[in-house]
Amino acid sequence: MVFFSSLKNLFSRKDKKTLNTSNLRNIAKKKALTCSDSQQNSKNSTAVNSPVNSVTNNSCSGYNFQFKDGRRYHADSDVAYILPNDDDEADRVHQQHWILQYALKSNFQAPLSDALEKGITVLDSGCGPATWTFEMGEAWPNSTFHGIDASCVFPENIKPANVEFVISNIAKEIPYPDNTFDYIHQRLLLLGLTNDDWENALKELFRVLKPGGYIELAEPDLQDLENMGPILRKLQYTMSDMLKSRNMPNKVACELESRLIKAGFVNQKLKITPLKLNHTDKAGTLLWDDYRQAYLNVRPVMAMIVPEWEDPEVYEQYVTACGLEAEKNKSNVNWYSCYAQKPTQ
Numbered sequence: 001m002v003f004f005s006s007l008k009n010l011f012s013r014k015d016k017k018t019l020n021t022s023n024l025r026n027i028a029k030k031k032a033l034t035c036s037d038s039q040q041n042s043k044n045s046t047a048v049n050s051p052v053n054s055v056t057n058n059s060c061s062g063y064n065f066q067f068k069d070g071r072r073y074h075a076d077s078d079v080a081y082i083l084p085n086d087d088d089e090a091d092r093v094h095q096q097h098w099i100l101q102y103a104l105k106s107n108f109q110a111p112l113s114d115a116l117e118k119g120i121t122v123l124d125s126g127c128g129p130a131t132w133t134f135e136m137g138e139a140w141p142n143s144t145f146h147g148i149d150a151s152c153v154f155p156e157n158i159k160p161a162n163v164e165f166v167i168s169n170i171a172k173e174i175p176y177p178d179n180t181f182d183y184i185h186q187r188l189l190l191l192g193l194t195n196d197d198w199e200n201a202l203k204e205l206f207r208v209l210k211p212g213g214y215i216e217l218a219e220p221d222l223q224d225l226e227n228m229g230p231i232l233r234k235l236q237y238t239m240s241d242m243l244k245s246r247n248m249p250n251k252v253a254c255e256l257e258s259r260l261i262k263a264g265f266v267n268q269k270l271k272i273t274p275l276k277l278n279h280t281d282k283a284g285t286l287l288w289d290d291y292r293q294a295y296l297n298v299r300p301v302m303a304m305i306v307p308e309w310e311d312p313e314v315y316e317q318y319v320t321a322c323g324l325e326a327e328k329n330k331s332n333v334n335w336y337s338c339y340a341q342k343p344t345q
């Protein structure tokens, strides 16, 4: 929870449409973002618009996890997601949200402010601990927000009344009827979906989006950073090899536009924003904190490619050297955000 205090200073700007961050921080501080706490009150939740299919679980009760080396992971053999889903990872994902909001100056790119003000139905696909979903729910009270995730990592009960969650693998089934949503947001699924999963998920997302509705996908280019030195390059390209070995796309950020077109969406618009990694200002330092933690979290699968990284100390030293090199070289991560529409006919 250390990051909450450092972020308080950095992210102190408050305007109506970016958020009231204090509520969420307080909620997270109280550790309300764990499934075990929320299960106790599950009868009190207010359904906004329940999903149709009973194969999926919209409650955390009965949800299974698996544990490895002291970390908690999902236990669904059909889900390719690599990262843990415990409280430490939830903290990292929360922090990542504030950094992105600060660097990108917005929570979304699609031209939807007026529609959100009037009231629309929104899906946050792969919502994780739901920082974006919560913030959007608070900022746009006339709209309804549905978060979907393969893991039970979202708060079930302490949430705005216009926010609802469901557990489901988006590559298998999104448990809502055709043409349900006006807007679909999906961010940072790059360590979660194989090539086939991306295709299936986009098919499902197309199905549940209304004609004329907007979809927005956002991912960083994990392989190639601007001004990348040899130390960081080895880490990034090992990450690429690791993803390829799992049939996951290693540069999905650069493919968002073409994947959307292939899935049938039209009127696509792509924006690429360089984000500072460990240099120049506080946002750069905090993004490195986030990347560093994410690198450490993927060590078990990185060590399958570089065996000497089996040793946590050796790996941690390597990651630290990457941070110093990124600082010296002023390396930047390229952040890709692409929105598009479902054709009206």
Ligand SMILES: C[S@@+](CC[C@H](N)C(=O)[O-])C[C@H]1O[C@@H](n2cnc3c(N)ncnc32)[C@H](O)[C@@H]1O
Binding pocket: 079, 080, 081, 085, 093, 097, 125, 126, 127, 128, 129, 130, 131, 132, 148, 149, 150, 151, 153, 168, 169, 170, 171, 186, 187, 188, 189, 191, 192, 193, 197
């Ligand atoms: C890095 S987190 C990002 C969370 C959120 N989108 C954000 O930007 O803050 C990725 C999330 O995707 C979820 N995920 C991965 N594969 C998935 C799948 N096949 N179906 C649904 N959710 C998935 C993970 O459980 C995790 O919570």
